[in-house]
Structures are given as C-alpha cells and as structure tokens.
Amino acid sequence: MKSKLTSLFFATFLLLASCGNNRIVPETKDYFIEIPYQNNFRILQLTDLHISDKDDQDLHYRFIDLTIMDANPHLIVVTGDIFTFASKSTAKRLFNYLDSHGVPWTVTFGNHDEQCNFSINWLAQYLSNYGSNCLFKDIANDNVYGNCNFVINLKKDNAVHEQIIIMDSNRYNFGSYFGYDYIKQDQIEWYEKIVNYTTEQNGSVVPSIIYCHIPIPEMNEAWEKSQKGDPDAVHEFGEKREKICPPDYNSGLFDMMVSLGSTRAMFFGHDHLNNFCVTYKGISLGYGITSTNRFYHDENLIGGQVVVIHDDHSLTYEQYYHSYDEVR
Ligand SMILES: [Fe+2]
Secondary structure, three states: OHHHHHHHHHHHHHHHHHHHOOOEOOOHHHHEEEEEOOOOEEEEEEEOOOEOOOOOHHHHHHHHHHHHHHHOOOEEEEEOOOEOOOOHHHHHHHHHHHHOOOOOEEEEOOOOOOOOOOOHHHHHHHHHOOOOOEOOOOOOOEOOOOOOOEEEEEEEOOEEEEEEEEOOOOOEEOOOOOEEOOOOHHHHHHHHHHHHHHHHHHOOOOOEEEEOOOOOOHHHHHHHHHHOOOOOEEEEEOOEOOOOOOOOOOOOHHHHHHHHOOEEEEEEOOOOOEOOEEEEOOEEEEEOOEOOOOOOOOOOOOEEEEEEEOOOOOEEEEEEEOOHHHOO
16 A cells, blocks of 8 residues: 555656656757758848738738849848738748748747737747748747747758857847847857857867847947947948847857857847948847838838858858839
C-alpha cells in the first residue's frame, strides 16, 4: 500500500512539473534555414507596408512591383509593420503576392502587426508552415522572447558565407515604462549563442546582418555623433527627417554585437521619414525605405533598399524610389 501511494505521489509530481514548465530548449542549429549564396547577393528590404482591409491592395501590389523589378533580389526581407487593421484573408493575400515573385522572402514583425484581426502567434504559425518561397521559422514555446528569431545561412562551398539574422524587436512595453518594447536579455543570449556556434562550426567568425523593426537606442547616438564629425560615427547616406524612436531602455544588444565582431550591419524600419545609415563603432546602422503610401510618408521617400553582399564580403547599398502616379 505504501509503495502504491509513493508511486502515485511521484506520478502526480511529474505530471504537475511537466504542466508547469512547457518551455522547450531547442538546439542552436534548429534556428537555421539554409539557402545557397549567389555572387553579389541582393537583399531587398521592404518595410512598413501597413496593409489594411480597407486598402486597394492591388494598387499597393502594383506599386511594390516597381521596386521588386528594379531590385532584382535574391531575397526579400519585410521589416515589420506589415499590417494594421488587417484580417487573416488580407494577410494571406499579401503573403501569396510576395510568394508569387518566385524569390525567397521573409518577414520580421513590427509594433503594429498585432493591431489586426489575428494574433502575432497566428501570424508566426501561419508563416512557419507556409512553405514555397517563404523562409520563416518561429519555434513556439522556446525560451527566446518574441515570435521571429531565426537565421538564414547563405551557404557557399559547404561553409556559411554570410548570416542573415532576423530578430523580433517586439511591440509595446507596459512595464517599467510605457512605449516601444526592447530586445530582451534572452534574445541577446540567443544571438550570442548563434554567433559563437557558427564561429565554431566554420572555424572563423562569419559576417552577419541583422534585420528587425524598431531601431536600437544607439541609432540616436550614432546620428548625433556623425553630425559632430566623431570618427567613430561615419554618415554613409540618407537623411533624418523625423525623430528617431527607439525604446526607452537599452538592453545591450549593440555592445554584444561589437564584442562578438560578426554583425557589420543592422537595418530597421519604424521611422517612416528616416532613410539614413551611419557606421558606428564599425557597424552600419541603417533604416530601410517605407514601401507603401498607406501610413505617414513623404511622397519622394517611398520604395525599397537593396544591400548587396559581394564575394569579398563588402557591402554596397542601392535605393529605389517610386511614385503611386506610376501605377494609377
Ligand atoms: Fe510603421
């Protein structure tokens, strides 16, 4: 009788323990997606589409097509605020439109992507299972905050030539302050693990580019210093036409990037009227170009930006601007 009671106690304990802790710890390589590197690899960044149900969606598609035709990309990355006030059918239509170009594509989420008739979890799961040309991976219930932390490895001769790291800059913070959220500590630890694992596997540090939505706090510092001629902050191109809006809290991702020496560029969306890039402490911090006229914008500042990864690992940038007059 005693042993039966003991067994029952342990069985109940194990059941409760497993119910209380349903987070999983995947292996680092589980976050990787691989595609072949091609010479002078072209990544088109589209951002802040803000597509809603009430829009003339075909008009937006015709407009975005102009930029995609110019860019001739090997990969398209949409850096958040993809939707605002959209339903699942609008979301599915946009993804089918992106997919129809026959080019690998992916997205990261912005702060407005949850202001829709679906949850971020639905979006992440839908994209994780999309298949076709979509490169997206969200490991549900992992121990990393956010819904789109994953890596696209560009493979060349069985080695990783370059890593494209997609991070979720999250949405709003309702805790220590109210405002835009920040990249959490466990995401920074995840990033460190990704870089160290890749270094170990390849025998040397592999260059990487990060895409996310909300700029990190160093964006302000980089711009200010570049305007004062600080040698640590080199203005590469573009303008600041509005306030830079990072989170109020600096969780330390940039310091980690500097110390690991892998990431040499990081691109954001979020601030629709800024399109500048500053190389700060050796890392290029840059905005993309708002890609529709759906939300606040400047008429001469809508289109998309291409980053070209050259065979010698150098980066060059191309900007494409268009007007809706071309497609009406
Ligand atoms: Fe936006």
